[in-house]
Amino acid sequence: MNVKALVIFLVLPLTALAQGYAGLGGDATGFERPRPGYQFQFPRDHGAHPQFRIEWWYLTANLTGADGRDYGVQWTLFRSALKPSDQAGWQSPQIWMGHAALTTPDRHFFAERLSRGGTGQAGVTAQPFEAWIDEWHMRGADTDALTLAASAENFAYRLNLTATGPLVFHGDRGYSVKSADGQASYYYSQPAYSVQGVLSLPQGDVAVTGQGWLDREWSSQPLAADQSGWDWFSLSLEDGDKLMAFRLRGARGDFTSATWIEPDGQSTALNDGAVSFTPLQTASVATRDIPVRWRVEIPDRALDIEVQALMPDAWMGTRFEYWEGPVTVTGSHAGRGYLEMTGY
Amino acid sequence: MLLKVDDVRKTYARTRPVLNGVSLALDTGQTLALTGESGSGKSTLLNLVGALDGFEGGEITLDGTKLSGLGDAGRAVLRRDTVSLVFQQFNLIPSLTVAGNLSFHARLAGRDDPAWTATLTQRLGLADLLERYPENLSGGQQQRVAIGRAMAMRPRLLLADEPTGNLDETASAVVLDLMLSLVAETGAALLLVTHSQDIAARLDRQARLVGGRIA
């Protein structure tokens, strides 16, 4: 077994490749499971849920610089529990992983951090809200007004986020089904942040403004055993509508799900089969063929768009690898957004 | 009779007998020259008489001692006390000086007589060479030391095997003269092996070895 494989293996059950992508289809014995009809409570549910196996705070932003160029920013904090409990210090079975990325039209920067819970090196508190790992953080009095910061060897960013709409709950009021077998997660978003801040690049600092989208999701076994990866879209259309749509690829066929979000935050869940995804063009990225241009259709909504990566090589060469980057939307609707593709 | 050789036979391994019934006698004060072809067994006979080697048959009686019955130690006593040997190879002790060599045998025999040794040194013309080592001497000088060493212990019998064989004419003459006169003076007997008729003629008697016997 090679070094990398073992390190990957070691780091997270999330990355145990044996079962589904990143082990998300793994066994969830001892952990709590999402139930339909769950009553979310805030700010508590902005915080961590250690009895669930995995959880993330996932922020993406499409930005435009003072230099007129498009930029994308990703800030993610993953939590992965080795056991459904928590303990102080090194004994903690809670593993935290941070990913930060900055995409320009011609470059993609990324960094990764790992930590154990229990020491205070990483964690999430609900009130005041703070999600952090090392010096990276996303914090504010509550989730409506956040400062976001990350830094690495060759890039850094510091952004202010202000929510312009309500939280949006996916699936059945936040109970998001992931397979025909019923695997599910709790899933809600804040899709409407207005963003401003500064990016630090090797060439110097750039002031930026734009839109951000925060995803919150936790579960213990969100994928079915046969599901090997997903393609996930979060799109902000120019007419004010927003779309979250994903496709889970499985040996027994794909499973799709989507949420249509009105400008005022009203949302409609679109069930399996309502959205169709067609890869139009692939690029060779990290010795793999990755679809970087897509056709996404929702006949019911008269949506027929092409989604094109801003920067095809937005590869996250982290301990478990995936593609994540900003996209532009053309066709029946225009807009911007983020695309995440795993399991290639 | 000092020396009596009686029907002595000697065979080296897997060869025909070298000595095949040799008999001779020699008394105190007598000198005997032993001649013969090269390889006729002269040295062999001399070595037997000198208690250097054993023999298969017959008897040698030296100064009343029968050699046939002697072991290593007995023979060594005879060599130490009774006979002296002078060989063609001067066989001096290389690690001792001339002086050391001269007195060595006499002291070994417990008969060291410094006056006599001094006389010998004088007579043999070795006075200037006393502190030298054998390797720094000429052949004639070395042989004179050997004779000196042999005579210093006043042997009853002097055995000499081609003593002048390695020397030039002048040196030969000197060595022979010295030896004969010293033997005469001390009253020792001399058995001398030589292939030279001239030398043999200067001794009292001559015997010739032919075919393993005295002719």
Next chain:
Amino acid sequence: MTGPVLQALLSHWRTHRLQVVTLLVGIALATGLWSAVQAINAEARASYARASQQLGLGQFEELRARSGFIALSRYVDLRRAGWQVAAVLDGRLYVGNRAVRVLGVDMLAYPALPALTETAPDQAPQDPAQMLTAPGRLVVAPALARLLQDRDDLPPRIPSDAIPADVILTDIGVAEVLLDRQGQISRLIVLPQQPIGRPPLDKIAPELVRHSPDRQVDTARLADSFHLNLSAFGLLAFAVGLFIVHGTVGLAFAQRRGMIRTLRAMGVPMRRLVWITLAELTAFALAGGLIGLVLGYLIAGALLPDVAVTLRGLYGAPVEGHLTLRPLWALTGIGMALAGTLGASGHALWRLSRMPLLSGPGLRAWGGNARARSMAAAAGVILILGGIASFAGTKGLIAGFGLLAAILTGAALLLPLVLSWVLSALSRRARHPVTQWVWADMQAQLPGLSLALMALLLALAANIGVGTMVSSFRLTFTGWLDQRLTSELYVTPTSQDQGAQMMEWLGPRADAVLPIRSTELPHRTGPLFLYGIVDDATYRNKWPLIASGPDVWDRVHAGRAVLINEQLARRADLWPGDSLTLSGDHDLPIAGVYSDYGNPTGQAIVSMQRLDQIAPGTPTRRIGVRIDPAQAANLSRDLQDRFELPPGAVVHLSTMKAQSLAIFDQTFVVTSALNVLTLGVAGFAILTSLLTLWTQRLPQVAPLWGLGLTRSHIAGLEVLRSVLLATLTAALALPLGLVLAWLLLNVINVRAFGWSIPMTVFPADWLRLLVLTVLAAGAAAAIPAWRLRRLPPADLLRVFASER
């Protein structure tokens, strides 16, 4: 033309088979011992390198706390400020009497852990959850895994070939429990990639000190002195072996002079003869070198386990007990064999090439060696003086070894002259002609034997020197153990809390309870262990002080002064009256210096209260219990029952001493093995010299036989001669060995280990060595003597005959 010339030259060896054997054995022994030492050293170095590479030791910058350990909160502070650091908790665990290093690393952040990926192939991949959560897993070398087989109190083991012996690699969370050091971090590794905008260290954790990789004291460097020691031995053995080569080649060349002269007379150019001879020597060197390599490999394989034990015991340096064959090692060995052989034959070759076509064929000039003796002696004196001068100039460890080498070589060069003086003095006194002859003859034989005797001198001096050192050390060590180990029982609590409970429980049951607490602090000379002690008469009466100021103990117990060990004193040049700076602001005057053998690191002792101020929270590592020895066994049993202690947690005084002495003795197993081997080589050198001289011997002894000495008498004299020469050499080796011992104890030890040892002499050992020498010399002479005894008179007679 070369063909027939070669044939003629080689015919010599056919008639002198013994010389062939001697030559090959000489080269093989020299190469073998040298290569053995090299193989051992290479193996050890490879082990160190593997250890640091596998475990990522010494490759990165590190942060250490002046107080000894870093609190977990400081780690988080650094992380949250952007500092990318990985936490390491380093400690020792006793498995029986063997100290094992526990390397607890934060598995999530540690930068280099190839060791982890190389777990035994038959092992199933490890579930990370098991690695990271209680009870965790211990990654250990298979040998250690076997040793830990029955330790149910420890987490499950994962055998891995990539882990150095005596290291337990585990997650820091597992280590802190194992070592009972919760929340403590020994050091932080600064990861190679750091984010932009990271604030400077003194803004976040000013109490931490940055250590660049090269400033870290690593075991490899500590053990360097040991390897230098071994190398010196290897070189000595090499030199001794070359004496044999030199002697044999010299004789073979001398014996072929006549033949060479004849060949030249027939028109063979000298140049060609030299080339052919060179080629011949090269072939010998290659053959002997190959045999030597095999020999060296075997010797190294036999010695390595002991070396490994020594290095572990002395320095905690991890060395595997098995040997790998390295091509470079083999090449170097052959190279040494070639260089050595050609070097040892250089003189003979040179003389051959200068040989005039016409001149006396003498094998050796009897009178002409006085000059050579004087010149060798002069060279010896110059060498010794030069060694002293250069040592006086630099005073380092290398210069110390240089001095040793100079004195040994110089003395060897002086030997022929001194022996010849002694022999002429003796021969002047001799009365009996045979005695006179014996002395004179010995003197005459001296040139032919002197090389072998030099070898013997060196081997004997090394034996006496090293033996005296080891015995002095052992004596001092035993005495020191008596002083140092004073409690009847030593208890190792399994946790901090248990330690406290034990103290309480023991209080009324024991005469005195002496907790032993210690912490590791950084010091400019390397890591320093600070111990805290309570005021007890035991210390006052028995502690082995080698230097002290007034009121030592009162001042120490009042917390006003510190005691330091000899290593630290010498390394930092601190003595009573100076002061020791600890943890930045703690500046304590030094009250005394104590001897502390077998410990590579610096150490200091303060009162318990003082320790708490300097390094709060220092754990109790051991508890010494003073009690009536008759009660010790009972108390030990009660203690074990009451606290459910694992076996080995309570150690009796006698066991502790026995274990310490056993480790000590192990340490010098290799030294004595090399010692014996060197002596063996020297004995063989004498044998070969005598055997080669044998051919010239007949004309020298035949006249004596002619003059009335029996063969057995002469044979006896032959043995006597050899024994006398060896005895004389031994007598001369004694003062030389004592000088060597003194240098080892007072120069080499101080520089290599940091301690000096009073020298004690052991005449009984010398006597044993003398007997051994006499036996060796007698045995060496016995073969030629026996041959002489059995020689048919006819062979002796041939010497006299003209046909010779």
